[in-house]
Amino acid sequence: MPTASMTVNGKAVSGEVESRTLLVQFIRDKLGLTGTHVGCDTSQCGACVVHVNGKSVKSCTLLAVQAEGAKVTTIEGLANGGDLHPMQAAFRENHGLQCGFCTPGMVMSALDLVQQIPDPNEQQVREWLEGNICRCTGYQNIVKAIQAGAKAMRS
Amino acid sequence: MADSGIGARALRKEDHRFLTGQGHYTDDINVHGQLYAYFLRSPHAHAAIRKVDTGAASKSTGVVAVFTGADVAADKIGGLICGWTVTDRHGKPHKAPPHPILAHEKVRYVGDHVAVVIADTLTNAKDAAEKIEVDYDVLPAVVDVAKAMDAKAPQLHADTPQNLCYDWLLGDPAQVDAALAKSHHVAKLDLVNNRLIPNAMEPRAAIGEYDGGTDSYTCHSTSQNPHVLRLILCAFILGIPEHRVRVIAPDVGGGFGSKIFCYAEEVVCLWAAKKVRRPVKWTAERSESFLSDAHGRDHVTHVELGMDKDGKFTAMKVETLAAMGAYLSTFATCVPTYLYATLLAGQYTTPIISANVKAVFTNTAPVDAYRGAGRPEATYVVERIVEVAAREMKMDPAEIRRRNFVKPDQFPYQTPVALQYDSGNYAKALDDAMKLADYAGFASRKAEAAKRGKHRGIGFSAYIEACGIAPSAVVGSLGAGVGLWESAQIRFNPTGTAQVLTGSHSHGQGHETTLAQVVGDMLGLPIENITVVHGDTSQVPFGMGTYGSRSLAVGGSAAAKAADKIIAKGKKIAAHLLEASVDDITYAKGTFRVAGTDKTKSIGEIAFAAYVPHNYPKDLEPGLDETAFYDPANFTYPAGVHICEVEIDPDTGVTKIVNWAAVDDFGKVVNPMVVEGQVHGGIAQGIGQGLLEGCVYDKETGQLLTGSFMDYCMPRADDLPSFKVGMIETPCPHNPLGVKGCGEAGAIAAPPALVNAVTDALGIRHMEMPLTSERVWRTIHKMAAE
Ligand code: FES
Ligand code: FES
Numbered sequence: 001m002p003t004a005s006m007t008v009n010g011k012a013v014s015g016e017v018e019s020r021t022l023l024v025q026f027i028r029d030k031l032g033l034t035g036t037h038v039g040c041d042t043s044q045c046g047a048c049v050v051h052v053n054g055k056s057v058k059s060c061t062l063l064a065v066q067a068e069g070a071k072v073t074t075i076e077g078l079a080n081g082g083d084l085h086p087m088q089a090a091f092r093e094n095h096g097l098q099c100g101f102c103t104p105g106m107v108m109s110a111l112d113l114v115q116q117i118p119d120p121n122e123q124q125v126r127e128w129l130e131g132n133i134c135r136c137t138g139y140q141n142i143v144k145a146i147q148a149g150a151k152a153m154r155s
Numbered sequence: 156m157a158d159s160g161i162g163a164r165a166l167r168k169e170d171h172r173f174l175t176g177q178g179h180y181t182d183d184i185n186v187h188g189q190l191y192a193y194f195l196r197s198p199h200a201h202a203a204i205r206k207v208d209t210g211a212a213s214k215s216t217g218v219v220a221v222f223t224g225a226d227v228a229a230d231k232i233g234g235l236i237c238g239w240t241v242t243d244r245h246g247k248p249h250k251a252p253p254h255p256i257l258a259h260e261k262v263r264y265v266g267d268h269v270a271v272v273i274a275d276t277l278t279n280a281k282d283a284a285e286k287i288e289v290d291y292d293v294l295p296a297v298v299d300v301a302k303a304m305d306a307k308a309p310q311l312h313a314d315t316p317q318n319l320c321y322d323w324l325l326g327d328p329a330q331v332d333a334a335l336a337k338s339h340h341v342a343k344l345d346l347v348n349n350r351l352i353p354n355a356m357e358p359r360a361a362i363g364e365y366d367g368g369t370d371s372y373t374c375h376s377t378s379q380n381p382h383v384l385r386l387i388l389c390a391f392i393l394g395i396p397e398h399r400v401r402v403i404a405p406d407v408g409g410g411f412g413s414k415i416f417c418y419a420e421e422v423v424c425l426w427a428a429k430k431v432r433r434p435v436k437w438t439a440e441r442s443e444s445f446l447s448d449a450h451g452r453d454h455v456t457h458v459e460l461g462m463d464k465d466g467k468f469t470a471m472k473v474e475t476l477a478a479m480g481a482y483l484s485t486f487a488t489c490v491p492t493y494l495y496a497t498l499l500a501g502q503y504t505t506p507i508i509s510a511n512v513k514a515v516f517t518n519t520a521p522v523d524a525y526r527g528a529g530r531p532e533a534t535y536v537v538e539r540i541v542e543v544a545a546r547e548m549k550m551d552p553a554e555i556r557r558r559n560f561v562k563p564d565q566f567p568y569q570t571p572v573a574l575q576y577d578s579g580n581y582a583k584a585l586d587d588a589m590k591l592a593d594y595a596g597f598a599s600r601k602a603e604a605a606k607r608g609k610h611r612g613i614g615f616s617a618y619i620e621a622c623g624i625a626p627s628a629v630v631g632s633l634g635a636g637v638g639l640w641e642s643a644q645i646r647f648n649p650t651g652t653a654q655v656l657t658g659s660h661s662h663g664q665g666h667e668t669t670l671a672q673v674v675g676d677m678l679g680l681p682i683e684n685i686t687v688v689h690g691d692t693s694q695v696p697f698g699m700g701t702y703g704s705r706s707l708a709v710g711g712s713a714a715a716k717a718a719d720k721i722i723a724k725g726k727k728i729a730a731h732l733l734e735a736s737v738d739d740i741t742y743a744k745g746t747f748r749v750a751g752t753d754k755t756k757s758i759g760e761i762a763f764a765a766y767v768p769h770n771y772p773k774d775l776e777p778g779l780d781e782t783a784f785y786d787p788a789n790f791t792y793p794a795g796v797h798i799c800e801v802e803i804d805p806d807t808g809v810t811k812i813v814n815w816a817a818v819d820d821f822g823k824v825v826n827p828m829v830v831e832g833q834v835h836g837g838i839a840q841g842i843g844q845g846l847l848e849g850c851v852y853d854k855e856t857g858q859l860l861t862g863s864f865m866d867y868c869m870p871r872a873d874d875l876p877s878f879k880v881g882m883i884e885t886p887c888p889h890n891p892l893g894v895k896g897c898g899e900a901g902a903i904a905a906p907p908a909l910v911n912a913v914t915d916a917l918g919i920r921h922m923e924m925p926l927t928s929e930r931v932w933r934t935i936h937k938m939a940a941e
Contacts, residue, residue, distance in 0.1 A: 018278065034183035035176015037408075039356045040441040044864035047356060075176035088174040092166055095832045099663030100173025101180065101356040101408030122877070129872035133864065135356045135409050136663045138839030138901075139872040141832060 004064040008033070009077030017064045023057075024048045026064035027074060035075040035104045039133070046132030049105035050074045056112035058131070075104035078111075087111055087149035096145030098136035106132050110146040118154055120147065159683075160676035161892075164828040167668040168682060169661070178406040181360035181377050182438045189362065190219055192424055192437040193280035195270040195287050196446060197262035200296035200518040200857020201309060204260055204269070204289060211286040212272060217279030220431050221287065222423070223270045224259030232256060232426055233392040235417060237483035240634040241321050241492050241514075249321035249514070252312035254482040256392070256419040256426075262291070263311050263481035264518050265852075265859055266446025268419050273427055273435055296518035296857035300478040301455045303515035311481060311516045318516040320479050321488070325496045325572055326509030334470035334507055338461030342544035348532045349924045350453035350478070350850040351843075352867055353525050355662075357408020358439035359448065363424030367432065371399040376421045378404040378690075379414045379660050380700020383637065385692050387417040387485070393426060404690040407662035411840070412524035413448045414662065415702045416485035420447075445862045450850055451525025453478035454491065454532050460505075460540045466548050466555045468505040473536060475512045480521035487523045488514065493633050494529030494624075494703075500570035501537035502581045502617045502794055503559040508571045518857045524702060526840055526902040527620075534618040538907035542614070543920060552615050552911070553589060556796075557582055560617075563885075574621060576792045578885045581617060584796045584818045591879050592798040592816035600800075610803040611813075612916025616908035619794045622896030623708035625787035640786035641705070642697050643713035645674060645721055647779035649766035651759030652684040655717075658698015659710035660690050663836075664898060665829045666706055672825050673711050673892065677718040679745015679758055696782055704896030707825060708791045708887065715891045716783035724779065725761045731772040732756055732764060791887045791895040795819035797838070799908040803916050808932025810846060810913055817904065818881040822895035827882070830897045834880050837901020843870040844902070845909035849925045868925075 004026055005014035015030040027033050027050065036059060039047035048059045051073040078085040084092065087107055097103040106129070113120055113128045120128065125143045134142060159165045172178050209221040235254040242248060258267050270287055274280035297308040297318070304317040311318055335341050362375040372395065378384045381402040389397040407414060424435045439447070455476045461469040477491035496510035527534075545555040560581040561568045568576040589595075597613050604611040624630060627638035644656040655674050661667060666689060671682040688694050698710075722742050729747035730737040733754050741750045745758045756764075764771060765779040800814035817834055824830050847868040851860040861867040886893030906924060913926050922934060 020278070028183075033176065034180075035178070037180070037357070038182070039358070040864050042441065042863045042865050045356065045441075075174075079175050084171070084174060091174055092170040095167070095828045097170060097173055098665070098832060098836060099355070099357065099407065099409040100169070100178050103173050104176050107174065123873075126871075126873040126875075133356065133869050133871065135354055135411070135840070135869070136836045137832060138835030138837075138870075138878070139875055140835045140877050143872065143877070 002065055004068055006067050006070045006072055008072045009074060019065060021064045022060055023062040023064050023067050024059035027059060033074050033076050037101055037104060039101065044133065046105040046109060047102055049108040049132065051108060051112065056109050075107060086152035090149030090152055091145040094141050094145035094148055096137065096142045102132060102134040106134065106142055110149060113146065114150045114153055118150060120150060159672055159681055161672055161825050163672065163826065165668055165672055165682060165826055167665050168671060169665065169667045180357055180406045180408055181362065181375050184362060184375055184405065186362055186364055186434040189434040189436045190273050190275060190431065191277040191280050192427065192435050193272050193277060193284050194268050194420065195272065195284045197258065197265060197267040197269050199262060199291055199293050200265050200298065201294040202262050202291040203294065204258065204262060205292055206290040207270060208288040209270060212283040215279065215283035215286055217275040218272060218283045219275065220273045220427065221270060222257065222427060224255055224257040227255060227257045228259055233394065235419060236387060236391045236485065237488055238485050238636040239489040241323055241488040242634060243321040244324040249488050250315045251483060252315060256422045264520055265857055266520060267481065271423050271427065273431055298517050298519050298852035298857045299854060300453055300476050300515060300517055303517050311518065315516060320514040320516060323492050323512045326507065328472060328509040328511065331470045331472045331507050331509040335459055335461040335472060338469045339464040340548060341459050341461045342540055342547050343459045344540050344543050344921060345457050346536065346539055346921065347923045348452045348454040348456065348535055349844060351451040351525055351848055352445055352850050353411045353413035353448055353451060354444065354869060355409030355411055355413055358441055358444045359414065359418065359420065360438040361421035361424045362434055362436045363428035364434040365429040365432065372425055373401045373403065374421060374425050375403045375405065377407050377414050378402065379407065379410040379662060379702055381660065381690055381692050382658060382698045383700050384417055388422060388425065392422050401693045404660055410662045411526040412451065412528055412702060415700065416449055416523055441864065442862055445867065446859055447520060449484045449521045449523035450480065451522065452532060453522050456536055458536050458540045460544050462544060462548065466550050466558055468503055468559050471499065471505050471508045473499055473510040475510065477512055477514045478517050478519065478522050479514050480517060480519045482521050484521035484523035487521060490524050490529045491532070495533045497572045497574050498530050498533035498619060498621060499537060499572050501534065502561060502619050504561055506571060519852055526837065527899040528703065530620050530899065531903045531906060534616065534903050535907050538616045538618065539910060542911045553585060553594065556615065556617050557585060575789065577789055577888055579792060579794050579820060580883060580885050581794060583883050584794065584820055585617065587881050587883060588796040588798050588816050588818040591818060591881050592800065592814060594798065597800065604802055608805065610805060610916040612801050612912040614799045614908045614911025614915055616797045616904045616911065618904040619792060620900055620903055621790040621792060622704035623787055623791050624703050624705065625709065625790060627786050637699065638786065639699055640784050641699055641709040641713045642782065642784045643710065643717045644696055644782040645717045647721060647762045649763050651762055653678065653680060654686045654688050655714055656688045656695045657710050657714060658695055658700065659706035660701045664701065664706060664833065669707060669825045669829055670711060670714055674714050674718050677715060678721060704898035707894045708890055708896045709785060709787055711892055711894060712787065712890045713783050713785035716785050717781045720781035720783060721779060724781065725758060727772055727775055728761045728764050729756045732770065788889045791822065791890065793819065793821050793895040793897060793900055795900060795904060797904040797908045799912040801912040801916055803913065803931060805935050808928035808935065810926060810931060812842065812876045815876055815878045817878060818883060819897065819900050820883045820885055821897040822887040823884060823893035824882065825894065831880050833897045834901050835878055837899060838878055838905045839870050839875055840902040841905020842875060842909060845906040845924050845926060847874065847925050847927065
């Protein structure tokens with residue numbers, strides 16, 4: 001069996017995987033980081049979004065072995081101790097989540113948007129979220145949260 | 156207190172764990188020694204099973220067991236049940252064909268469960284499933300609800316001629332016909348309520364465990380109602396005693412009705428766990444969710460609405476064919492009857508109404524409650540025909556509605572379709588919504604859009620909803636197999652904090668916050684000092700779960716009653732400690748006081764005294780822990796008006812929603828932030844139905860053509876606008892909190908508002924949902940050609 005080795009949330013990890021093991025399975029099943037979710041089998045929903053080498057990636061579209069040597073950040077890697085990351089805090093303050101299932105992917109995706117567009121307008125946020133499906137919120141408060149989070153991150 | 160009591164926009168207590176990846180959804184839970192189940196599903200819509208050969212699969216790597224329908228039958232495991240008996244127009248109960256947990260002898264829809272492989276890893280289970288050989292004799296299938304009763308249609312079940320489950324009637328069609336014949340004008344419409352696939356973002360999952368030492372079971376499940384699931388598992392299917400089964404529904408990632416029901420997979424996991432003496436876990440892949448979650452809607456309806464020369468409604472007649480799918484899901488039968496026909500009065504004073512509903516089997520996934528459950532279908536019928544009537548009578552759509560509204564002084568209002576509305580102010584909601592939508596400015600916006608070559612339209616929807624279905628005695632008389640009360644327990648701790656145990660279940664609604672607000676407000680505690688516990692049959696006394704927007708109206712009322720009991724007991728303890736008579740003790744916001752004095756005890760001191768009863772009333776039990784069951788006197792009746800404005804690009808057929816104004820009456824609001832969120836989400840799902848979503852089965856083969864997020868169009872962020880949400884408040888007069896329920900309103904209101912707007916924009920009478928760009932484009936081009 002091949003081994004996959006990478007840095008996840010700042011920690012070096014490695015584990016045996018099948019060649020067909022997806023990055024999301026490695027993260028959830030081998031590392032026990034269950035904040036990254038699986039909502040589909042066609043790479044549409046975005047519940048599984050993590051950062052690989054600083055960019056948002058659907059971890060269900062990548063094999064674990066493809067992330068060999070990469071720096072991976074998951075939702076568990078954002079908060080600093082008890083303090084929420086400003087984007088996480090903005091989701092809470094703006095009621096940007098209901099059942100919470102899409103939320104980790106939304107937050108990770110939003111952070112990549114803010115890297116690229118520090119001050120996104122509503123339309124830019126809505127378009128960016130094309131790859132993230134939420135069935136609960138109607139997106140309105142997610143959009144608001146992301147704009148508020150972006151603002152907090154700028155200051 | 157102001158920041159977290161009733162009415163406060165308190166931030167949610169549950170959010171921290173979800174935002175930091177520390178939620179515990181069923182698939183996040185792993186049990187020592189667990190095995191994985193994988194279901195082999197039917198590739199055919201209708202086929203006889205000649206033979207299932209599991210030999211090679213059983214020998215495959217890592218496989219512990221392979222079970223088929225024959226094993227289920229040999230173990231005498233019961234089938235899945237339908238918990239609501241509908242009596243047909245001839246006084247007979249509906250047809251209830253067997254619904255085995257693994258198909259036996261026949262499969263009846265693509266996705267029907269044929270066998271289960273249990274193996275050490277999921278991949279090994281999947282690999283082995285490919286080695287199962289099933290010899291099918293493929294039969295013709297019928298997937299179209301409108302064709303199910305045709306003479307040529309194949310019959311799905313023995314003893315269900317014409318695939319008819321029931322032929323049900325409410326009201327007197329002959330009387331309605333007579334009234335229609337005398338009417339000045341009769342508007343008529345045929346319409347389809349498109350089949351939807353719920354798609355909660357968390358796929359269904361289950362873990363079955365069996366403990367041989369105590370002969371007891373634990374079932375983790377993505378359920379909206381763990382106690383109901385336990386009852387069904389024990390009493391109806393597995394025949395095991397309820398006290399030896401614990402059902403846990405941990406964090407659940409959305410339900411929208413689809414997780415109310417007892418499904419084959421969770422039963423199989425529990426049954427198999429005992430057989431293999433190891434925990435068995437199953438998590439749906441999204442394609443399995445598409446195939447096997449209970450779908451929603453799927454009606455074909457003919458409606459006629461009569462009116463006098465002033466546009467006052469005189470009578471309405473409705474005939475509906477409703478799909479049940481291949482088998483009856485848990486509450487399938489009541490959705491197109493008691494949750495549908497009883498809402499056909501809408502907000503109007505139509506004096507007589509008749510509804511005939513024929514429920515039929517088709518070779519498709521079972522159909523059951525989905526956000527709104529019957530009420531969106533009813534609202535779609537009413538608000539479409541009212542719109543058609545307005546246009547045919549050349550009346551303003553707002554005016555025809557206003558003229559027919561039940562007026563505020565008419566409550567309680569008895570409708571001709573069984574329900575008695577308790578309160579409301581429909582005209583106020585209409586006025587407010589028209590202001591919010593700037594209806595007055597619409598004509599100039601339309602003219603301006605026309606200059607740009609775009610078609611603008613506006614659509615109204617004045618909906619009524621019935622939430623918190625009750626009381627138990629009434630629903631029992633209508634055929635329900637359960638009571639529809641709710642329970643709550645408040646465990647006050649000696650140190651002044653409290654747990655609130657509720658039988659309702661939160662899967663996104665925010666009960667951990669809102670129920671804490673209710674109880675905190677009454678007991679004078681900040682919400683930080685309250686934990687709401689739900690979803691575990693071993694912790695919560697009992698419960699009926701969450702659906703039909705009932706959790707606050709019924710579950711919240713139970714919590715309020717439990718808080719009342721805490722206060723009543725607290726008064727006795729306070730009287731003793733303050734050396735006063737109980738009658739002289741007043742209570743407000745956590746403080747007991749000897750009336751008119753400054754002698755007080757805080758509720759925390761009372762709780763401490765209750766658990767450390769050194770100085771305590773002689774005849775009083777120690778402890779401060781109260782349970783209440785609440786059975787409502789009536790449904791609650793949220794209502795409101797939504798106005799949708801669209802702009803259509805004739806070159807692309809794309810409909811852009813340019814404005815959405817919603818004014819809802821949910822009675823008293825506990826947390827406006829949460830309520831607005833519910834409204835947004837509901838509207839989004841309603842727009843999904845109206846604009847984007849539609850479940851399609853191939854008419855010949857019965858294959859599900861919309862079986863993934865690539866083929867089934869879920870609303871994305873850039874399909875939707877920001878909604879303008881307003882509220883009015885007429886408190887519910889019959890529950891202690893004055894609350895009505897808000898979870899389904901948006902999904903109920905939105906589809907007709909949207910279709911009314913698009914047909915207005917195009918100047919056409921009707922168009923079937925979903926109003927995809929392709930359909931709109933074709934309609935525009937067909938009109939141009941004619
Ligand atoms: S699980 Fe990766 S996109 Fe859906
Ligand atoms: S919050 Fe439930 S799917 Fe987004």
